[in-house]
Amino acid sequence: MNQLVVLQEIYASFSKGGDGLQKIDSKAIEGCCPELISKLLESCRKGRIGEDVCRELSLRLQDVYEIKRLGDICRRAGLQGLAINTYNRALSLCRDPILRPVLQNNLGQANAYQGDLAKAAFYYQKAADCFAKEGNLIGLAHVLGNLGSAYRRSKDWDKAIEHCYRSLKTFEEKGDDLGIAQMTGSIGRIYADMGEKELAARYFERSLTDFQRLGDKRSAAWVLDRLGRIAGQRKDWDKALSYFNSSLSLFAMQGESQSQGIVLSNLGRIYLEMEEATAAREPLERAVLLISRQTKPNYQNALYYLAKTYSSLAKNCLHKISSEQQRLEASQLFVLAANRYQELASILADGQAEIKVAAAVAKCRSYLARLDGQVPDEVALLLAEKAQASLDNAAANAKGSKKAEILGLQRIIAGMKEARSIGLLANEPLMQKRALTNASEYLMGGAQGWASEEAGGFLCQALKNINAGVEVQRSGRDPAEKLLAAAAALRQASAAEKDMIAEAIEILEGSTANVSGQCQAALLLIAGAMASNSLSKIDDSNSILTWDESQHLNDPLTEPNTEPIAKTDLPVLEISKERCEAKSPILADGWLVPIKADVTCKRSGQLLLPAIRQLDKRQLFNANDERQEPQERAFPEVNEFSEATQNSEIEKDAERSPFSRTKAVFLLKVMTALLVMLLAIEAILYLI
Numbered sequence: 001m002n003q004l005v006v007l008q009e010i011y012a013s014f015s016k017g018g019d020g021l022q023k024i025d026s027k028a029i030e031g032c033c034p035e036l037i038s039k040l041l042e043s044c045r046k047g048r049i050g051e052d053v054c055r056e057l058s059l060r061l062q063d064v065y066e067i068k069r070l071g072d073i074c075r076r077a078g079l080q081g082l083a084i085n086t087y088n089r090a091l092s093l094c095r096d097p098i099l100r101p102v103l104q105n106n107l108g109q110a111n112a113y114q115g116d117l118a119k120a121a122f123y124y125q126k127a128a129d130c131f132a133k134e135g136n137l138i139g140l141a142h143v144l145g146n147l148g149s150a151y152r153r154s155k156d157w158d159k160a161i162e163h164c165y166r167s168l169k170t171f172e173e174k175g176d177d178l179g180i181a182q183m184t185g186s187i188g189r190i191y192a193d194m195g196e197k198e199l200a201a202r203y204f205e206r207s208l209t210d211f212q213r214l215g216d217k218r219s220a221a222w223v224l225d226r227l228g229r230i231a232g233q234r235k236d237w238d239k240a241l242s243y244f245n246s247s248l249s250l251f252a253m254q255g256e257s258q259s260q261g262i263v264l265s266n267l268g269r270i271y272l273e274m275e276e277a278t279a280a281r282e283p284l285e286r287a288v289l290l291i292s293r294q295t296k297p298n299y300q301n302a303l304y305y306l307a308k309t310y311s312s313l314a315k316n317c318l319h320k321i322s323s324e325q326q327r328l329e330a331s332q333l334f335v336l337a338a339n340r341y342q343e344l345a346s347i348l349a350d351g352q353a354e355i356k357v358a359a360a361v362a363k364c365r366s367y368l369a370r371l372d373g374q375v376p377d378e379v380a381l382l383l384a385e386k387a388q389a390s391l392d393n394a395a396a397n398a399k400g401s402k403k404a405e406i407l408g409l410q411r412i413i414a415g416m417k418e419a420r421s422i423g424l425l426a427n428e429p430l431m432q433k434r435a436l437t438n439a440s441e442y443l444m445g446g447a448q449g450w451a452s453e454e455a456g457g458f459l460c461q462a463l464k465n466i467n468a469g470v471e472v473q474r475s476g477r478d479p480a481e482k483l484l485a486a487a488a489a490l491r492q493a494s495a496a497e498k499d500m501i502a503e504a505i506e507i508l509e510g511s512t513a514n515v516s517g518q519c520q521a522a523l524l525l526i527a528g529a530m531a532s533n534s535l536s537k538i539d540d541s542n543s544i545l546t547w548d549e550s551q552h553l554n555d556p557l558t559e560p561n562t563e564p565i566a567k568t569d570l571p572v573l574e575i576s577k578e579r580c581e582a583k584s585p586i587l588a589d590g591w592l593v594p595i596k597a598d599v600t601c602k603r604s605g606q607l608l609l610p611a612i613r614q615l616d617k618r619q620l621f622n623a624n625d626e627r628q629e630p631q632e633r634a635f636p637e638v639n640e641f642s643e644a645t646q647n648s649e650i651e652k653d654a655e656r657s658p659f660s661r662t663k664a665v666f667l668l669k670v671m672t673a674l675l676v677m678l679l680a681i682e683a684i685l686y687l688i
Contacts (some may be wrong), residue, residue, distance in 0.1 A: 072661045228266060
């Protein structure tokens with residue numbers, strides 16, 4: 001099998017998933033680098049892309065089409081820097097004027113995913129220049145949509161709309177119905193990112209209707225996924241679930257397992273937002289199995305949602321009247337959450353610190369979940385010590401108020417340890433007294449984060465009275481007054497974790513026959529209430545993070561940091577104004593709006609090779625080549641069908657003749673010059 005065919009199959013596997021790669025005989029690969037291609041194939045079969053192998057291949061491959069396809073693989077695998085280097089090498093070897101703008105467009109994509117939007121826009125405009133000069137309006141329309149995408153990512157909405165509308169108008173002029181459907185969906189994407197849910201839904205619905213009419217089930221499935229997310233944002237749960245299930249059915253019919261995984265991930269998130277963690281678990285566990293680790297950011301998001309789900313399920317176990325079995329189950333679920341967070345942190349560039357904190361906190365909670373009154377003191381001390389060690393990792397990666405809360409929780413757990421040690425010091429009254437004092441002081445240090453400043457003050461007062469009660473009892477006086485004062489202060493401080501505080505109050509108001517045991521039990525209950533309250537602030541269940549297509553963290557609590565694309569970064573793009581009027585422009589609330597696309601044109605396909613190189617390579621790049629996009633969006637975004645710029649018009653030209661339009665013009669000029677020279681010679685001979 002030719003190595004270009006193998007590279008194509010690896011590229012296609014990002015969308016299709018399944019076991020297609022298992023059918024390739026690695027020993028039958030032919031070409032200049034069969035061993036390296038075989039290594040790449042083996043790593044892909046295991047669900048990952050070997051970066052070192054790709055880097056060596058990018059230097060050793062000689063065929064520009066093979067180099068280009070390797071760049072596409074690197075881009076899909078999230079190796080954007082390596083993809084850029086590979087595309088640049090392909091450009092340096094490229095002598096085909098048809099392939100050149102395709103490579104420039106793909107360079108734009110890779111730079112956009114890396115977050116360098118100015119450079120992305122530069123390459124998009126270079127590609128647009130080439131297509132405009134060649135008169136390839138469909139290729140130009142796709143690149144204009146990609147340029148709009150770059151502006152959308154930088155949140156320059158006006159320019160995003162401007163470029164996408166120019167793309168839409170060009171599709172309309174050419175009568176490309178599928179291109180129009182794509183760009184209608186792209187307007188929905190812009191409005192969705194702007195937070196205009198109603199307008200976004202309106203454009204997506206029109207796009208869906210067009211795709212269904214055209215029979216493009218894959219693109220329709222992506223639009224349904226996008227509509228599901230918009231419905232989820234509006235908390236229209238029934239409609240959201242209906243859209244996602246319809247999308248899943250369409251992808252299942254086409255056998256696209258990775259695409260199903262992405263929709264399952266979005267479905268799981270909706271269940272999380274509905275606070276139905278039990279329902280979220282199954283689709284998210286399936287999603288993590290179906291989505292390749294290389295498919296970013298979809299795999300990261302699915303991992304995060306699953307970790308969040310395990311954590312929510314664990315908390316639900318603890319909120320019930322916890323039996324020993326429920327506590328053990330909660331501990332195991334927290335371990336699962338910690339493992340998922342740790343895996344996520346290992347593959348993240350942006351947001352790694354936040355996830356390391358989440359992993360450490362989940363691990364801490366797995367130890368604390370097993371702490372109850374029935375656990376022997378020796379075991380309890382060991383568990384508390386491990387919980388504290390986990391928080392060391394959390395504090396090292398946290399910052400600001402969260403770091404202060406984590407340090408406060410460490411003091412609370414230190415108080416737990418001191419209180420637990422009291423039972424082991426029965427024969428050492430002085431050590432018992434010191435442990436009680438230490439426990440109270442540690443807990444007072446952690447009381448600053450209690451419900452409110454006033455409640456925290458009452459809590460500290462209660463702890464001081466408990467400590468004073470022990471002192472009074474040791475001096476031979478009745479400690480009841482101090483303990484009752486502690487109970488009264490606790491009543492004033494019981495705004496959070498009322499059940500545990502109420503139990504502590506009951507103990508303090510009881511018999512004073514065993515003051516040390518009485519105070520120990522009360523301190524442990526207070527410490528448990530304080531730890532639970534502190535964890536509810538550190539481990540916020542309501543905040544759900546996501547990573548965008550540039551693999552940047554979208555934190556709902558912070559403003560996105562995006563740099564606008566400066567005009568000085570862009571070349572001037574001159575496009576002829578001699579165009580016919582756009583057909584039936586789309587109106588939104590009284591003004592004309594464009595759209596940004598997310599699907600490949602049905603006529604788009606991989607670039608055909610010049611006639612002298614055709615062999616079986618025509619079959620490699622079929623019309624569906626760039627429509628296998630498993631990206632997290634309504635459908636492959638315009639810039640995602642990079643090879644949508646290699647549309648059928650381009651490919652038909654390449655297939656008809658080994659000569660491009662530029663070559664034809666050049667030959668015509670040469671022939672004209674020769675003709676003029678012959679006429680001049682004939683005239684000279686005549687005069688002689």
